[in-house]
Amino acid sequence: MPHPDRYRTGSQALMREMNLSVIMHHLREHAPISRAALAEMTGLNKTTVSSLVSELIEHQFVRELGLTSAGTGRPAIPLELNPAAGTIVSAEMGVDFISVICTNFAVEVVWRHKESTSLGMSQRAVLDRTLALVRTGRAACSNTWLGLAVGAPGLVDQASGDLLFAPNMGWKDVPLKTILREAFDAPVFVNNEANMAALGEVYFGAAQGHDEVLYISAGVGLGGGIVRGGQLCNGATGFAGEFGHMTMDPDGEPCNCGNRGCWETQVSQSAVFRAIRRAIGGGRASRLSGMTGGDLDRLTIPMAVEAARAGDALARETFETVGHYLGIGIASLMNALNPDLVVFGGILSLAGDFLLPAAHQELERRALHWNRNAAQVVPARHGSDACVIGGVATIYQAILAQPSNAARVEREHDGFTQDSHNRRLW
Numbered sequence: 001m002p003h004p005d006r007y008r009t010g011s012q013a014l015m016r017e018m019n020l021s022v023i024m025h026h027l028r029e030h031a032p033i034s035r036a037a038l039a040e041m042t043g044l045n046k047t048t049v050s051s052l053v054s055e056l057i058e059h060q061f062v063r064e065l066g067l068t069s070a071g072t073g074r075p076a077i078p079l080e081l082n083p084a085a086g087t088i089v090s091a092e093m094g095v096d097f098i099s100v101i102c103t104n105f106a107v108e109v110v111w112r113h114k115e116s117t118s119l120g121m122s123q124r125a126v127l128d129r130t131l132a133l134v135r136t137g138r139a140a141c142s143n144t145w146l147g148l149a150v151g152a153p154g155l156v157d158q159a160s161g162d163l164l165f166a167p168n169m170g171w172k173d174v175p176l177k178t179i180l181r182e183a184f185d186a187p188v189f190v191n192n193e194a195n196m197a198a199l200g201e202v203y204f205g206a207a208q209g210h211d212e213v214l215y216i217s218a219g220v221g222l223g224g225g226i227v228r229g230g231q232l233c234n235g236a237t238g239f240a241g242e243f244g245h246m247t248m249d250p251d252g253e254p255c256n257c258g259n260r261g262c263w264e265t266q267v268s269q270s271a272v273f274r275a276i277r278r279a280i281g282g283g284r285a286s287r288l289s290g291m292t293g294g295d296l297d298r299l300t301i302p303m304a305v306e307a308a309r310a311g312d313a314l315a316r317e318t319f320e321t322v323g324h325y326l327g328i329g330i331a332s333l334m335n336a337l338n339p340d341l342v343v344f345g346g347i348l349s350l351a352g353d354f355l356l357p358a359a360h361q362e363l364e365r366r367a368l369h370w371n372r373n374a375a376q377v378v379p380a381r382h383g384s385d386a387c388v389i390g391g392v393a394t395i396y397q398a399i400l401a402q403p404s405n406a407a408r409v410e411r412e413h414d415g416f417t418q419d420s421h422n423r424r425l426w
Contacts, residue, residue: 016052017404019044023052024061024081024400032065032078053079059407060085060144061105061399081105086146089138089186090391092193093130093152095119095168095220100133101388102141107204107396111140123171131183138184146399146406148186149391151193152176153221158238161190167256168221187406189394193217193387194241195232197380198225200390201343203397205381214339214375216243216330217386218348221256222264226337230397243333244268248325266325269347273299275318286314305351319354326355327362334363334371345380352379 022042027033030041039049056062063082083106091100096119102111113133117126130150138145154166161177177190198215201207207215213227222244226233233240244264245257252261253274265271277296280286288307292298308315330342344352356377363372382389399406 017402019048020052020056020403021401023049023056024403027062027079027081028400031080033080034076034078036076038079056403059403061403061407083108084143086144087138087141088146088149088392088395089134089141090149090388090395091130091134091151092196092387092391093126093150094193095153095166098126098130098133099385099388100130100137101385101392102137103392104143105146105396107389107392111137113137123169123174126169127174127179131180134184145186147189147395148180148184149189149191149196149394150176150180151191151196151387151391153193153219153223155239155242156190156192158191158234161188163190165257167258170256187395187398189391189398191232191394192223192225192239192241193390194223195225195234196390196394197345197382197386198227198241198343198390199232199397200382200386200388200393201345201380202227202230203393204389205386206343206378207341210341212338212340214330214333214337214342215241215380215386216326216342216344217346218264218267218269218326218344219346219384220269222268222346224333226339243329246329246332248329263325263329267322267329267348269301271322271325272301272304272318272348272351275321276304276314279314279318284314287312288315301347301350305354308351308354316354319351320358322348323355323358324362327359328366330359330377331363331366331372334367334375338371339375342375342377343380344377345383345386347384349379349383 023038026038026041035049035053036046039046042049053062060082062079065078065080083104085105088103089100091098097114097116099114100112101109103109134148152163152166153168154171155164157164163171163174163176165172177188180188180190194215194217197217198213201215202213207213211229215225217223224241224243226241245255245259245262247259247261248263248266249261253265254260255262255265276288276299280289280296286307287310288299288304291303291307304315308319348355359377380386
C-alpha cells in the first residue's frame with residue numbers, strides 16, 4: 001500500500017508549480033512589480049512569494065531591477081521576466097517560403113531570416129533548408145536554447161507531431177517532430193501554422209486581452225485557429241480550424257484537398273492571382289502587366305497591393321470580390337462561434353485596406369447582429385509574421401505553465417512534448 005506521504009508530497013509539488021506559474025503570469029502582465037505587490041495580487045503570503053521568486057531567479061526566468069522607494073516605507077526591489085533567460089527559435093515552413101526568427105525571453109527578435117522556396121523543390125530540400133536556417137539562427141544567439149517551434153500549413157497530429165497532410169505542398173505523413181528532435185537537442189513543438197499564429201496574436205498581438213478569438217490566415221491557402229481563454233481549441237483529433245475547407249460553392253473551383261468550392265478557392269493568394277490572370281488573359285488592361293514584364297507567374301500580393309494603391313481598377317476589383325467572399329465566410333463563423341474578436345492575418349492581410357470594407361458589408365448583411373456587435377474584425381498585428389511569433393508564444397506559454405519543469409528540461413538538455421491529451425507539457 002502506498003505511503004500516504006507520497007500523495008501529500010505530490011500535491012505540494014503540484015501546488016508549488018501552480019503558484020510558480022501564477023507568479024510568472026503576473027510578471028508577464030504587470031512587470032516591473034515588487035514581491036509585496038505580487039503577494040497582494042496573488043493572495044499568497046509574502047514568505048511564499050519570496051520563496052517562489054527566489055526559485056525563479058535561480059532558474060534565471062526572473063531578474064531583479066534597481067531599488068525603488070515609494071514614500072517612507074522600506075525600498076522595494078522591482079522584478080521582471082529576465083530577457084536573458086534563453087533563446088526561443090521559431091520557424092514557419094510555408095508553401096512558398098521559409099521564415100525563422102530567434103527571440104530572447106522578452107520576445108525581442110534578435111535574429112531573423114525569410115526566403116522564398118519554389119514549388120519544384122523536393123520535400124527533402126525544403127526540410128534540409130529549414131534545418132540549416134534553424135542551425136544558423138541558433139548559432140547567432142549565445143543564450144541557452146529554450147525551445148524550437150515549427151508551424152506548417154496542414155494537418156498536424158498533436159500526439160506524434162507528424163504532418164499528416166499539407167494539400168498545398170503535396171506532402172503526406174511527414175514525421176516532422178521526429179526529424180526536428182533528431183536534428184536538435186532542444187524542446188520541440190510542431191503545429192498547424194494558423195493555430196500558432198492565433199496563439200501569437202493572443203499573447204503578443206491584436207488579440208491581447210480577448211477571451212474568445214477567431215483567427216483567419218489567408219496565404220496560398222486559408223486556415224484558422226480558435227483561442228478560448230488563452231488556450232487553443234484543437235478539436236477531438238487536433239484538426240480544428242480548417243476553415244479553408246468549408247464548402248462554399250459545391251460547383252466551384254477544384255481545391256488541392258480534393259474537394260471543390262472550398263472557401264480557400266475564393267479567399268487566398270491563389271484566388272487573387274487566378275482572377276487577375278483570367279482578366280488580363282481576356283484582354284483587360286492593368287498596370288500589373290507591365291509590373292510583371294508580361295509574365296504573370298511573377299505576380300505577388302505586394303505587387304497587387306501596390307497596383308491597387310496606385311488606382312489600378314483590376315487589382316481593386318479583384319480584392320473587393322475576394323473581400324466579399326471573406327466576409328461571407330466570417331459571417332458564418334461568427335454565427336457559429338460567437339467570438340469577441342476576429343483577427344485577419346497571412347500575406348493577404350497586406351491588402352486589408354481593400355478587402356475588409358467589402359468583408360464588413362457582408363457581415364452587415366449576413367451575421368446575426370448580436371454576434372456581429374460582439375466582435376470587431378481587425379488585421380493581425382504581426383501580419384505574415386504571425387506564425388513565427390506564435391511559435392514563440394507556444395514555447396513561452398509552456399514555460400509559464402510549468403517553469404520548474406522547463407528549468408529541469410533545460411538542465412537535462414532534453415525535449416518537452418505534448419501528450420495526446422495536451423495535459424502535460426513535458
